[in-house]
Amino acid sequence: MSSNTFSLASKVKLPSGHTIPQLQLGLYMMSGREVLSSIPQALSAGYRGFDSAQMYHNECEAGQAIRDWLSSPSSNTTGLKREDVFYTSKLASCSTNYQVVRRSIKSSLEACGLGYIDLFLLHSPYGGREARLASWRAVEDAIEEGEVRSGGVSNFGSRHIDELMGSNPRIKPSVNQIEVHPFNTQEGIRETCKKHGIVVEAYGPLARAMRMNDPTILALAKKYECTPAQLMVRWSLQHGLIPLPKSVKKARLIDNVKVAHFEISAEDVAKMDGLDEHLVTDWDPTDAP
Template sequence: MAPNSFSLTTRLPVSNGLTIPQIQLGVYMMSSRQASEAVKYALNAGYRAIDSAQMYRNERDCGKAISSWLNDTNANSSGLKREDIFFTSKLAQNSSYAAARKSIKSSVEACGLGYIDLFLLHSPYGGKAARLASWKAVEDAIADGEVKIGGVSNFGVKHLEELIASKPRILPAINQVEVHPFNTREDITSFCKQHNILIEAYAPLARALRMKHPVIVALAKKYQCTGAQVMIRWSVQNGYIPLPKSVSKERIESNGKVDFFEIDDADMKKLSGLDEYLVTDWDPTDTD
């Protein structure tokens, strides 16, 4: 991937014929004020996608910030519309079909954006019956126009195999999982590639736990960029959708600027070789 072939407006095709922005702002664990400010910083910087969740308790704040920015002719000088901004949320808990369906409707109402671009099952917790019932609710939300794209998060290979084997009306287009050079999840990423499921990489910066690693430091110096930009560019060149999180205006802007350099093949392999299965938060991928 040549540097000039990627920008914050780059979108990847998903399995249902729609597209998804390749870099998105993650708003995990942000307060209402932080989420609102971060969303506006990101949109001003050129981001076109925001990743939220029911468990984050900031769907409403993100939606209000998006709507406010779209209606601000000074900020939105290009006249972008709702369909130009991609919004994601996630189901907090898998249980029954009725509960999941009601919960999805609540998220659509909370964000106030009319529909949700991508809705994910946040984890495989709850067991097989709950997972499949919740997925059926996502399918019906898509059929009813409340959701555009359906996907999953933190699903291991066995959970994906289970869902595919159930012969759903709609296959998941996305699997959002922790992926970065220190946790490459080759098992999951390979399976998803084989089944045309895009990887969204959360915690793409490993929550800054390895920014002083000598390889990251050396490559940042070589490519004249930040360590965070090295890790985000690694994700982009692998065809993943990184979701860097920050509440800092400067870091949000910097994290989105990875179009001025390209990591060569040898350095890409060097970065992937850093894998140590570093889990920075949770890993439900092996749950029953």
């Protein structure tokens, strides 16, 4: 846990065998225009992972921005290739109709134009057991047919994870993407994921900027000579999570992930864990029936 080596180049291995960048840019609440300017800035700053979704309505622009940057010699000065960039999308709604989901994955692939999607997630457990399991079968088939490299879920509570693992899936989910930050630590779901070897991606890792002035955060940021955003990102990494901080501001997207110059002590990590108030910054489908 206490390595001091985190950078935009850090990667972790997924159960699928593929590697995933441990720090990625979230694309939620970015317009197509914002995505077209933020992705090139992020790639040039060293980001190698981007988190989109059907619900974000920016899959086309995300794919276009990645392709344009890769094919521009003046931007891509080190000759990176498609396989050096990690792209995620998510299914808007689970459905009991396998064919509908299968087609939906194909349209996400077409929209981004990247040849394959690195990680495809079921965005939420809404829809019920049958819909979740039928949708997961469609993800498995998309993996077997080469459209998707790794599959996963998002906003799955412990019960949904146990249900999927108990259904004897051909391919197990590599990832559960859930809201995690010091004000919502999600220890129960993280423990369940650990039990099944599922990697946790932390969305809302900055608590959507709602707790930047929290006294404990401010005091620790002062102590470690970092910003509150850097402190929260570093907390996430030291817990072995994959944080997806979002910013459309160039200075912030560069600054937020500069976390190599300090290491939070175990005692201070515990102090930050103690800030948990189950703060939900967006939605919380983890209790869905």
